Amino acid sequence: SKVKDVVIDFGNNNFNSTSSYTGVFAGGVSKSEIENITVKNISELKGKTYLGGLVGLVSHSKIKNSTVSIGKVSAAENTSYQNLVTPQGDCAEGAFVGGGFGSVDKDSVIDNVQVTATEVSVEEGKGPYVGGLIGFNRGNIYSSSSKTNLIKGAHFVGGLIGMNLSDEANSHGKIHYSSASNGSYISGWKYVGGLIGSSGRVLGLETDLP
Numbered sequence: 001s002k003v004k005d006v007v008i009d010f011g012n013n014n015f016n017s018t019s020s021y022t023g024v025f026a027g028g029v030s031k032s033e034i035e036n037i038t039v040k041n042i043s044e045l046k047g048k049t050y051l052g053g054l055v056g057l058v059s060h061s062k063i064k065n066s067t068v069s070i071g072k073v074s075a076a077e078n079t080s081y082q083n084l085v086t087p088q089g090d091c092a093e094g095a096f097v098g099g100g101f102g103s104v105d106k107d108s109v110i111d112n113v114q115v116t117a118t119e120v121s122v123e124e125g126k127g128p129y130v131g132g133l134i135g136f137n138r139g140n141i142y143s144s145s146s147k148t149n150l151i152k153g154a155h156f157v158g159g160l161i162g163m164n165l166s167d168e169a170n171s172h173g174k175i176h177y178s179s180a181s182n183g184s185y186i187s188g189w190k191y192v193g194g195l196i197g198s199s200g201r202v203l204g205l206e207t208d209l210p
Contacts, residue, residue: 004035010042022047023055023102024068030059037066044072049095049127050102051075051135053115057096058104058139064111068100072119075127095127095153098135098162099146106165106172108139115145121152128155130188131162131197132180138165141175149183157188158197166200173200 008024021027024039028050039054050056053068075097096102099117104110115133122130129135130153132146146160156163159180166173180195191198 001031002033002035003037006036007038007040009040012041012043014044015042015046016044017047020048021050021056021102023052024070025054026056028057028059029055029061029063032061034061034063035065037063039067040069042070044074045070046074046076048076049097051095051097052101053098053117054100054113056102058101058108058110060105060107062109062111063113064109066113068113068115068117070099070115070117073097073099073117073121074119075122094129094136094156095122096129096135097122097127097153098131098133099148100144101134103129103136104134104139104141106138106167109142110134110139110144111142113144116147118148119150119152120148121150122154126154128153128157129162130157132159132182133161133178135162137161137163137175138173140172141178143177145179145181147181147183151182151186153188155188155190156197157186157192159186159194160196161199162197163191164196164199175199
């Protein structure tokens with residue numbers, strides 16, 4: 001399916017969900033082309049897991065030329081560090097929370113998506129895969145950015161992406177010319193980075209931290 005030129009204005013209200021897949025535009029998208037989406041004026045977005053300011057879970061899709069302006073993005077899912085990633089590179093369990101996207105799969109593209117968020121976190125900081133733009137990524141990212149004040153999680157926490165995975169051929173999990181800016185701090189227990197908590201292949205990246 002194709003969707004373009006949509007503005008979602010919450011008038012500074014909250015968006016609360018008990019769903020495992022939550023996004024202001026969509027909880028999940030598959031086999032879609034999405035363009036020119038604007039999400040703005042949301043005080044707080046709350047969900048359980050796979051939580052994103054735009055989309056919770058992106059599968060086999062392309063999302064481009066979109067912006068998210070949001071206050072707090074907060075996931076309630078608390079998950080232990082055990083068995084987070086399988087030997088095959090699949091993600092076993094986690095919070096999957098991002099200012100833009102909770103999780104992006106290997107057949108997806110994020111192109112020119114800009115996120116501004118006050119906070120991206122998991123309640124009590126006990127969930128893994130938290131990022132200013134994407135919590136867990138296996139897609140290809142181009143010319144995108146996140147600007148945040150606070151990012152907080154347990155493991156795999158990053159200013160732009162919490163965890164980024166690529167295959168041996170580097171056909172996915174590539175990040176080109178993207179950036180992260182954080183005005184306060186990024187906190188976690190293990191695998192914490194100003195740009196990416198843990199990653200495979202990156203090209204042309206920038207980070208701006210105090």
